[in-house]
Amino acid sequence: MSRFEVITDAGIALVAELGMRGLTHRAVDARAGLPLGTTSAYFRTRKTLVEALVRRLADLDRVELARNRLPADETATLPPGQRLTAADLDRLAESVAAVLDEWLTTGRTRTLARYACLLEATHHPELRTILDHGRTYRAQARALLAAAGAARPEQAGDHFVACVDGLLFDRLVGAGALTAPVPGTAESRADLTTAVRSILTALTAAT
Amino acid sequence: MSRFEVITDAGIALVAELGMRGLTHRAVDARAGLPLGTTSAYFRTRKTLVEALVRRLADLDRVELARNRLPADETATLPPGQRLTAADLDRLAESVAAVLDEWLTTGRTRTLARYACLLEATHHPELRTILDHGRTYRAQARALLAAAGAARPEQAGDHFVACVDGLLFDRLVGAGALTAPVPGTAESRADLTTAVRSILTALTAAT
DNA sequence: ATTGTCCTTCTACGGCTGTAGAAGGAGGAA
DNA sequence: TTCCTCCTTCTACAGCCGTAGAAGGACAAT
DSSP, X not given: OOHHXXXXXXXXXXXXXXXXXXXXXXXXHHHHTOOTTHHHHHSSSHHHHHHHHHHHHHHHHHHHHHHSOOTHHHHHTSOTTOOOOHHHHHHHHHHHHHHHHHHHTTTHHHXXXXXXXXXXXXXXXXXXXXXXXXXXXXXHHHHHHHHHTOSSHHHHHXXXXXXXXXXXXXXXXXXXXXXXXXXXXXXXXXXXXXXXXXXXXXXXHHO | OOHHHHHHHHHHHHHHHHOGGGOOHHHHHHHHTOOTTHHHHHSSSHHHHHHHHHHHHHHHHHHHHHHTOOTHHHHHTSOTTOOOOHHHHHHHHHHHHHHHHHHHXXXXXXXXXXXXXXXXXXXXXXXXXXXOXXXXXXXXXXXXXHHHTOSSHHXXXXXXXXXXXXXXXXXXXXXXXXXXXXXXXXXHHHHHHHHHHHHHHHHHHHO
């Protein structure tokens, strides 16, 4: 693991645990077990440090996307005129739910840090460019909803991503964090599947 | 306007503009045009200051809720057995969209600060208690979906709130902030209405 | 008028933060 | 070897932050 990765991973962990305020050159050094001053030498200003974190988050997302590909791709190559069946939609909902559940457990740190950075990007637009949050997912969602037979697949795909993101955020920091089944369990995945499935149905039918 | 309100409002503005890192006793003084040290005297520790902000946010939400009541209440008192018509759902979607649009324009500062505090509440659970984000809205949504004829109104209501929140977040800081019609315009309201309407349909039918 | 209480304003201070630059050292080229 | 270059580690420093407490003043009760 390169020095760059060690530093940025420690930074991501800090942001997830303590928020943006906890992200300090020295704190990163301590967290990563590196000699004091290392982070400061690699990223002379705080801004470059944050940018590095964001870049790393985007990289990690890309890696995860490659590993955790949705079944959308199979469906995108359907012969024209042929649509997804209800069983297909069920399977899709289930796999989306599985990804969500993973983001709430294994990927929780990364998910929290991403939201923090997303909020940060409001005041620093240059971050937005790097952290193309969900761009790839959006592309998949559009293809998926086109295959599912939505009237306006672009719009429907965007709505889908937004809704699923809302679900995620709710479970992560909102009311769902307290009331919903604890992530990682089969119950949680079933609950998420239901939710995703109904969103999917809606957008297929109505948009 | 009480001193308490002047201070907390300035704090909220700072959090919205600069993020949690910009929230400092001295910065609040400067922003509110108060003598240096005032905020520090009112809220001796940073923690109490943040708590005060969160409390103020909750108060503002309550005020806004009273002013901006959804048509849910009328519908909640429908005679049993009678359901909402498609036209009712249209009207509901429109009024929800109007509220969302307001949160993206007039209430943008407050909305941004709320999300920042919500993220902060991950590390400080006591904040969660105060910032009962969307609790009242959730209650309304449940009643609404019960009236609309959803099979499991509690669950459906929660999903509804989560999805709508996702829509909001997307428009505020996500991809929607760049691609969607600019908030405050009739086009934006129309777009939001479409999205909300399809969510509503979905959850009514499927859950 | 005096006393006591509360609110406001100002000042102090230890600690942490961002950032720059010096010191040290490993290793490759000549 | 000697020299040069790059990477790492350490130190310095000005400025800001959180927090405590002193100083001043308004005002009501006595």
